[in-house]
Amino acid sequence: MRNCAGDRKKIIEIFERFVKFLQNDPNEIEYTLNIGETCENLSKLQKSFHETSKTNSVLEHINRKNKIVFYDEIGFYRMLMSYENTAPMQQFANEVLSPVMQYEKKAHTQLIETMWAYFECDCNLQRTADKLFSHKNTVKYRLHRVEQLTGKNFTNRYQSQELYNALMIYYFLEKG
Template sequence: MSSTKLFKNVRLKGQKELTSILVEDGVFKRISADLPERAGCEVIDLQGQLFIPPYVDPHMHLDYVFTAGLGEENGSGTLFEGIQRWSESKGHMTVETSKTNAVLEHIGRTNEIVFYDQMGFYRMLMTYENTAPMKRFADEVLGEIIAYEKKAHTQLMETMWTYFECDCNLQRTADKLFSHKNTVKYRLQRVEQLTGRSFADRFDSQELYNALMIYYYLQ
């Protein structure tokens, strides 16, 4: 069962103004001063208290990246068992396994068990070692949006991705983004203006979606 928490009146280090933080299933989703409350969301008022990250061990080998959750868990929590478990698991891992986990991380599906042969369009992308043509295509379609976001600090890319995730349903997109329906509609219209493509046109819409998938895959 999913868990959503909204922390209000949060003080962040180095910032004078209070803000709000949205956490879904243990993942920080949004940080903004104007996040609205919604049904089913636990609201926690910190009343101006300082919000800081917990103590973590930053020591991480790069060859472990995107392998979390694979193999047996370290039941004792000791370094010795950790080394043993990693040695046992590493021999069963493949390049496809690592790539699949990397993609799932980018598209926010880390809580799911998805096999390589279930990756669909992404499985095709993984077969290309030369990613330059893919990057050119993504830049051609999304370049104006990316440049605009850097200047205006908007959420056009996030809104467009969520819109596709919600089967192009405006209200569901607005609910998921904690935004007003008209705000989402305006952002999507801005996307159409910047890209010269229309969500109402099936070919244009498919191009936008493919470009987004490629863009996040290459990040």
């Protein structure tokens, strides 16, 4: 929805009441309310539904569960969804991450998962270790291994951003 500040407020209020209702459910239902763009006709509604389905898959992966998400708030993912030809994105993700993925297949490690958790935890080693139920040194070792495999350094913001973007694209294409 665009340019609908008043409607957003109403939607958020209704959603908050819905959340309170669900909190009484013993089954602990997981949900995400995904609000797409306004559609003037049936073909735009079909496109919006497709985008919403992709968005839900991405939101599930990045742990945006039990939240309300407006389409115009998903940033970089919205840009990814606008491309019909995903081959260049796939090529970029492969160029950056293939050494890590190949190593994971042979050594059965959790390097991709560790990188994702590290970025989710704002590059904080201790929070990443807590999230993964691992020791801080284990996380540190895994990230160092990623650096060795990719030639990218997590302390270099451009290289770190490249790793993060490749991960976002990888998960977007995998879940989409």
